[in-house]
Amino acid sequence: MKKIFLLMTGILFLIFETNAQKLPLGPKPFKAPCTTLIGNTLLPVAIDTAKGRSVANNDIIWENGDVILVRFMDNVGSQQLRNMIMQHAKSWESYANITFKFVPDNTPITNIRVKLGGREDKIGHNSRLGIGCNDVPQNLQTLNLDTSDFIDYKAYLDQYKNGGAFLQYLKSKGTDFKNYTYKDFYNDVNAFKDPNMKWNYEAMRGTTAHEFGHSLGLLHEQSYPNGIKWNKDTVYKYYAEYQGWDKEKVDFNVLEASDFFYTNGTSYDPVSIMHYPVEAWQTLDGYTVGYNNDLSEGDKKIIAALYPKGQKVSKLAVPKIKITNIGYGDVKMDNVKKGILIYPSFDISTSAVLGSVYFVARLTTEDGEYYIPTANENYSWNKMAATYIKMKLLPSSKTSYNKSGQKNLELFFPFKEMPDLEGKKVKIQFSVYQDDVVNNRYQKLTFNFLSSPLTVPK
Numbered sequence: 001m002k003k004i005f006l007l008m009t010g011i012l013f014l015i016f017e018t019n020a021q022k023l024p025l026g027p028k029p030f031k032a033p034c035t036t037l038i039g040n041t042l043l044p045v046a047i048d049t050a051k052g053r054s055v056a057n058n059d060i061i062w063e064n065g066d067v068i069l070v071r072f073m074d075n076v077g078s079q080q081l082r083n084m085i086m087q088h089a090k091s092w093e094s095y096a097n098i099t100f101k102f103v104p105d106n107t108p109i110t111n112i113r114v115k116l117g118g119r120e121d122k123i124g125h126n127s128r129l130g131i132g133c134n135d136v137p138q139n140l141q142t143l144n145l146d147t148s149d150f151i152d153y154k155a156y157l158d159q160y161k162n163g164g165a166f167l168q169y170l171k172s173k174g175t176d177f178k179n180y181t182y183k184d185f186y187n188d189v190n191a192f193k194d195p196n197m198k199w200n201y202e203a204m205r206g207t208t209a210h211e212f213g214h215s216l217g218l219l220h221e222q223s224y225p226n227g228i229k230w231n232k233d234t235v236y237k238y239y240a241e242y243q244g245w246d247k248e249k250v251d252f253n254v255l256e257a258s259d260f261f262y263t264n265g266t267s268y269d270p271v272s273i274m275h276y277p278v279e280a281w282q283t284l285d286g287y288t289v290g291y292n293n294d295l296s297e298g299d300k301k302i303i304a305a306l307y308p309k310g311q312k313v314s315k316l317a318v319p320k321i322k323i324t325n326i327g328y329g330d331v332k333m334d335n336v337k338k339g340i341l342i343y344p345s346f347d348i349s350t351s352a353v354l355g356s357v358y359f360v361a362r363l364t365t366e367d368g369e370y371y372i373p374t375a376n377e378n379y380s381w382n383k384m385a386a387t388y389i390k391m392k393l394l395p396s397s398k399t400s401y402n403k404s405g406q407k408n409l410e411l412f413f414p415f416k417e418m419p420d421l422e423g424k425k426v427k428i429q430f431s432v433y434q435d436d437v438v439n440n441r442y443q444k445l446t447f448n449f450l451s452s453p454l455t456v457p458k
């Protein structure tokens, strides 16, 4: 009996040796998930207004009709690969009044920079959201694609088993087939610079369009409020194991982010390209979503609403205000006028939608740590001692305040309107708030100006 067994294994072994390689050992690596950090980009005061919004952050969408300059980083990627990526990025253009203009790698100033990375970078797939791309220094990428996920590993596994250029390559470099693992296999496929690369076109199309969707301001559809009944414990476990995220980070970026999300009348769209795949173990009711690799009807609708063709400004556009060149400004006691004069210094530019702003100067404690409560309703901001001005800003305009020696913005805080601070030291903190009337919220814009201490006279 023993003899027969040995004989049989010998025959089996022979069959494997002559006809095909044994399958590699160990677990198969998985496709990297999108790691765009949605939560981090949301405002702490963001309100889910359900008014004319979708799962897109309207505060960060580009101006309708914008030509967005895109380049690849570091001279990486064959022309063939680049052409396919450009084509998938541009799939949004059929529905949106926006242009991704791909420019040469050495173009000094661009809006989006694409890094074609590999598994070894461990960066995965992600993108900055909307005009947030413009905040990234020019030497850094705004969008990461792990191109090792775009390879058709099945085709190479087939060559490995049944012979082909890939197997020849492995033999030529003296591969140890006895202890060959899937990890070795994936590394070798990536190292084997196949001139006739076999691509996984589905994964490439879906992932590229998804990341460029982020770059247009779209968020993750799986975080649509109440869209999915998450099995939180297993979700925490998964992200801890594969992403190294702690509970807080998972809450912030995956689970609770939905509470802050901008939604609109559009319903939850399980076939959106902005949806993660969802597996049954992640949900309480066994709900699943597969890999969505094509723009859904919902995706086409929302991107057309955000960037309408044949229309100057989107109905979903909100006022967007950008503050730059913030200077220290000037803050001084005026004993004749009996109060504090505040001259903040900055440039402010606006988008195509008319917006109002509040210029707010608050009193703080001497160390700048705390605001000072007040009962004075006229000189307060959220019940804290403050003086402010409301100003309407013209669309698509740029204004400089208190620059080049001119004084064209003054805030005044009379001593008699302050809470009892006589003889005490205070600081002035200056902020700008955008007034989003339609959505009934203030959006804080900048918080950068804090004066030196001043003593309130007795």
Ligand SMILES: [Zn+2]
Residues within 6 Å of the ligand: 034, 035, 036, 210, 211, 214, 220
């Ligand atoms: Zn994503």
